[in-house]
Amino acid sequence: MPLSTFNSNLHVPYVPYKKMWLVAGILCVVLLGSMEAYWRVRGFYPSVTDDKALWAYYRDQVYATQTYKKIVVIGYSRAQLGIVPEVLNSELKGYKTVHLTVDGHSPIETLEHLARDIRFNGVVLCDISLESCIEERNDATGQKEWCDYYDTYWSNYGKIEKGVNTRIKAELQERLNILSSYLMLKRQITQWNSLKPTYLETRSDRYRPAHYYTRMSEKELEDHKRMRIEKRKEDLREYTEKGFGDSTHYKYEASHRLGSAVALIQRRGGKVIFLKMPVTGETGVIEDTMYPRSQFWDTLESVTGAETIHFMDYPQLRGFICPDTSHLDVKDAKVYTFALAKIIKSIIDISVSREKVNYDS
Amino acid sequence: MLFNSYSFFIFFIIVFICNRLMNNWKLNKAFLLIMSYLFYAAWNPPFVIILWVSTIIDWFCAKNIYRSDQKGIRRFFLCMSLVSNLGMLAFFKYAGFFAENMNGLFLWGGSSYHISLPSIVLPVGISFYTFQTLSYTFDVYKKKMCPAHSFLDYALYVTFFPQLVAGPIVRAIDFVPQCESPRRATSEQIGWGFVLFVIGLFNKVVIADSFMSPIVETVFDGTGTPDFFCAWAGVLAFAIQIFCDFAGYSTCAIGIALTLGFYLTTNFRFPYAAVGFSDFWTRWHISLSSWLRDYLYVTLGGNRKGKARTYINLMITMLLGGLWHGASWLFVIWGGLHGLFLIIEKAILRLPIAQKQFWQRHMGQIVIVLITFCCICYTWVFFRAKSLSRAIDIVVAMTNVVSGFSDSSTLWLPTSDYIIVGVCTVAILVIHYLMRHKTLEMVAHGIPWWMQSVIMSFMIYAIITSLSGEDRAFIYFQF
Numbered sequence: 001m002p003l004s005t006f007n008s009n010l011h012v013p014y015v016p017y018k019k020m021w022l023v024a025g026i027l028c029v030v031l032l033g034s035m036e037a038y039w040r041v042r043g044f045y046p047s048v049t050d051d052k053a054l055w056a057y058y059r060d061q062v063y064a065t066q067t068y069k070k071i072v073v074i075g076y077s078r079a080q081l082g083i084v085p086e087v088l089n090s091e092l093k094g095y096k097t098v099h100l101t102v103d104g105h106s107p108i109e110t111l112e113h114l115a116r117d118i119r120f121n122g123v124v125l126c127d128i129s130l131e132s133c134i135e136e137r138n139d140a141t142g143q144k145e146w147c148d149y150y151d152t153y154w155s156n157y158g159k160i161e162k163g164v165n166t167r168i169k170a171e172l173q174e175r176l177n178i179l180s181s182y183l184m185l186k187r188q189i190t191q192w193n194s195l196k197p198t199y200l201e202t203r204s205d206r207y208r209p210a211h212y213y214t215r216m217s218e219k220e221l222e223d224h225k226r227m228r229i230e231k232r233k234e235d236l237r238e239y240t241e242k243g244f245g246d247s248t249h250y251k252y253e254a255s256h257r258l259g260s261a262v263a264l265i266q267r268r269g270g271k272v273i274f275l276k277m278p279v280t281g282e283t284g285v286i287e288d289t290m291y292p293r294s295q296f297w298d299t300l301e302s303v304t305g306a307e308t309i310h311f312m313d314y315p316q317l318r319g320f321i322c323p324d325t326s327h328l329d330v331k332d333a334k335v336y337t338f339a340l341a342k343i344i345k346s347i348i349d350i351s352v353s354r355e356k357v358n359y360d361s
Numbered sequence: 362m363l364f365n366s367y368s369f370f371i372f373f374i375i376v377f378i379c380n381r382l383m384n385n386w387k388l389n390k391a392f393l394l395i396m397s398y399l400f401y402a403a404w405n406p407p408f409v410i411i412l413w414v415s416t417i418i419d420w421f422c423a424k425n426i427y428r429s430d431q432k433g434i435r436r437f438f439l440c441m442s443l444v445s446n447l448g449m450l451a452f453f454k455y456a457g458f459f460a461e462n463m464n465g466l467f468l469w470g471g472s473s474y475h476i477s478l479p480s481i482v483l484p485v486g487i488s489f490y491t492f493q494t495l496s497y498t499f500d501v502y503k504k505k506m507c508p509a510h511s512f513l514d515y516a517l518y519v520t521f522f523p524q525l526v527a528g529p530i531v532r533a534i535d536f537v538p539q540c541e542s543p544r545r546a547t548s549e550q551i552g553w554g555f556v557l558f559v560i561g562l563f564n565k566v567v568i569a570d571s572f573m574s575p576i577v578e579t580v581f582d583g584t585g586t587p588d589f590f591c592a593w594a595g596v597l598a599f600a601i602q603i604f605c606d607f608a609g610y611s612t613c614a615i616g617i618a619l620t621l622g623f624y625l626t627t628n629f630r631f632p633y634a635a636v637g638f639s640d641f642w643t644r645w646h647i648s649l650s651s652w653l654r655d656y657l658y659v660t661l662g663g664n665r666k667g668k669a670r671t672y673i674n675l676m677i678t679m680l681l682g683g684l685w686h687g688a689s690w691l692f693v694i695w696g697g698l699h700g701l702f703l704i705i706e707k708a709i710l711r712l713p714i715a716q717k718q719f720w721q722r723h724m725g726q727i728v729i730v731l732i733t734f735c736c737i738c739y740t741w742v743f744f745r746a747k748s749l750s751r752a753i754d755i756v757v758a759m760t761n762v763v764s765g766f767s768d769s770s771t772l773w774l775p776t777s778d779y780i781i782v783g784v785c786t787v788a789i790l791v792i793h794y795l796m797r798h799k800t801l802e803m804v805a806h807g808i809p810w811w812m813q814s815v816i817m818s819f820m821i822y823a824i825i826t827s828l829s830g831e832d833r834a835f836i837y838f839q840f
Contacts, residue, residue, distance in 0.1 A: 011802055011806075012547075012549045012550055012552075012553045012619075012802065013549075013553060013802050013805040013806045014549065014806070015549075015552065015553075015805065015810045015813060016810050017548055017549060017551070017552020017553070018548065018552070019810060020552065020810045020811075020813050020814050020817070021552060021555065021814075021817070023811065023814035023818075024813075024814040024815075024817040024818045024821070025818075027814060027815065027818035028817075028818040028821045028822060031818060031819075031822045032822060032825060035822075035826075049829050049830065156405050156406075156407075157402075157405065157406045158403060158404050158405045158406070160403075161362055161368050161403035161404075162368075164367075164368045164371075165366045165367050165368040168367040168368070169367055169828075169829075172367075173829060178825060178826055179825070179826075179828065179829050180829060181829040181830055183826065184571060184826060184827055184829055184830060185567060185571060185823050185826040185827045186571045186572055186781075186827070188826070190775075190777040190781070191777075
């Protein structure tokens with residue numbers, strides 16, 4: 001006999017459901033369509049939620065295929081905003097760009113994650129901050145959370161369903177404001193008056209074009225720039241008080257962690273290129289004060305065995321103005337990426353010729 | 362595969378269309394079974410094997426229990442079912458917990474012996490489907506039902522995707538007969554099924570994930586010390602979150618099953634309108650509480666062996682019920698607190714003051730509802746906190762009114778969060794109280810169809826505009 005909680009006599013309410021759902025559907029489409037139009041008129045642009053699932057989806061795309069080798073960009077927000085995938089792809093024939101950058105988190109874990117992956121032998125373009133190599137300045141876990149997420153949820157066949165879901169979500173979010181996390185219902189209710197278009201959007205390939213000049217007022221840009229400089233000044237104060245910048249320790253970290261990862265990747269036929277993205281104004285001065293180039297950046301190549309590209313070493317990479325002193329505007333990002341692609345190409349071509357010479361001899 | 366995912370949307374459209382198009386009932390059931398396995402495999406394909414093992418063992422055991430008249434043989438096969446199901450549960454869910462506690466004991470005893478912690482992935486829904494298949498063998502053993510005639514029907518009962526990974530824990534006696542004769546969902550069942558699905562998703566995606574979850578995370582997972590108001594905001598938010606998340610999932614499951622022509626058991630009956638803890642457990646996670654009552658509490662003797670034994674049986678049932686939720690002493694504490702409150706309630710009901718007419722009137726009932734709700738909130742702290750110390754911090758803050766007016770808090774919540782929690786708490790208590798003797802179906806009967814259209818369209822709008830955040834799996838998936 002059935003349980004007393006069982007609804008075998010469930011009376012489904014009598015409602016003209018076809019009519020009800022038809023009207024509900026029409027109302028819903030009208031509501032969603034109206035809100036989408038409203039956000040567009042107000043100047044909002046669709047943006048993808050840059051969550052761990054999206055990162056894991058692209059982490060899975062780092063392997064060479066029959067048609068393409070991969071160039072994997074890792075690092076911070078400077079690279080995520082400053083390196084335009086389609087420009088790199090068009091200049092580096094036979095390569096496809098994968099963005100594994102995460103803003104505000106050290107990429108060393110990701111570099112090591114790629115190094116441990118014996119299937120990976122592509123090119124790694126690593127936007128490295130020297131602070132990551134100094135223990136006391138290291139952010140606690142870097143990109144470890146993202147790597148752990150990938151290892152837990154993406155390294156088995158369960159990733160097929162997650163990949164489908166992530167891809168559909170990213171494609172839809174790239175086209176519709178109503179799906180943007182910035183315009184979630186909770187924000188609409190609690191921050192209606194203060195909601196305004198942001199200068200930054202995230203695309204489905206994780207590149208983040210920054211529209212400083214076209215979507216920010218002069219005052220907003222000035223405030224933003226000042227905030228960034230203040231943050232860096234605070235870092236400098238901390239640096240001075242605690243006496244960071246022990247280049248001995250840095251060299252140890254660089255050679256052991258970075259050097260080991262570089263060696264593993266390059267031994268498999270891959271390539272690692274450390275990149276110093278453009279930084280201007282007071283932020284640039286502060287960073288040079290904290291980490292003098294001669295003690296840090298200039299030793300990176302010899303200590304790790306990787307190639308390095310410092311924006312000051314190439315005329316075509318100098319001369320960009322970062323509107324907030326730290327990141328490139330979308331228009332400059334395209335020009336910068338174009339110039340960077342040519343340099344990368346020459347590095348890769350030299351490597352290929354060297355390998356060919358070694359093979360022939 | 363989560364109900365609030367795009368992949369599930371595609372999956373369900375395929376299942377629904379094929380279900381409608383197939384005229385052959387056996388083929389239809391086989392199709393539902395295969396799709397249910399695919400649904401489960403979406404998490405991690407190898408774990409389907411565990412599902413098969415559980416299904417086959419209990420099918421075999423139930424058949425042999427039914428065939429034999431000898432008590433010894435019947436008990437043997439019942440034990441086989443118990444050992445295999447509970448063994449799997451113990452291994453996957455509690456091995457690490459056991460090892461951790463043994464290491465703690467060794468350390469306390471001064472030994473340097475150490476068991477290395479096994480790295481075992483917990484199969485999604487194992488707590489649910491093992492209990493479900495166990496109920497089948499128990500019911501056959503107790504002669505409440507005959508084993509299913511068809512393995513297909515039985516396998517579909519175990520694996521039916523709407524309830525596979527987070528309940529309701531369906532009894533075979535309720536589901537298997539539905540498989541025996543061809544069924545085709547009527548347009549009313551489909552229409553109402555979709556209504557339930559939308560209501561469930563609204564609860565989960567909008568209220569639980571979008572509104573409550575960030576507040577809960579700030580209070581429970583933050584490193585700062587909450588004050589009185591902050592602690593209560595976090596706990597009330599969690600009370601709402603866990604109800605909306607879990608009841609939301611159950612409502613989705615019931616709705617989806619209905620669109621395919623199947624009825625699943627009600628799992629929640631407006632639990633925050635509970636008048637005392639006994640009433641709470643007839644309203645919260647009903648399929649689990651009735652399982653524990655029928656197969657554990659009654660087996661231990663129930664209330665048939667005197668007052669003291671009743672209290673002991675209650676406590677054992679609630680402690681194990683707590684442990685079922687997770688391999689952590691915090692869940693045991695949660696269960697223990699519920700056991701304690703149940704015992705206190707039984708004791709209070711014996712007192713003369715409990716017999717007064719006042720408690721039967723509205724005001725009296727409201728007072729008891731509010732007291733019950735507050736006590737339930739205290740227990741939720743242990744359910745959600747990640748450590749005992751954090752739980753204690755929050756409980757202490759909940760009791761320390763003075764802290765709300767000092768500057769002691771190092772945790773900060775925006776005013777809008779307090780308002781949201783306040784409004785949602787009042788709303789949920791009022792709705793639950795008004796609905797405590799009703800069902801959604803009864804209420805829907807009284808709402809004009811055009812108003813239902815408006816409500817549905819707003820709910821769908823709210824769901825779509827809340828989908829974009831970080832994917833949060835249903836809370837009960839971790840069980």
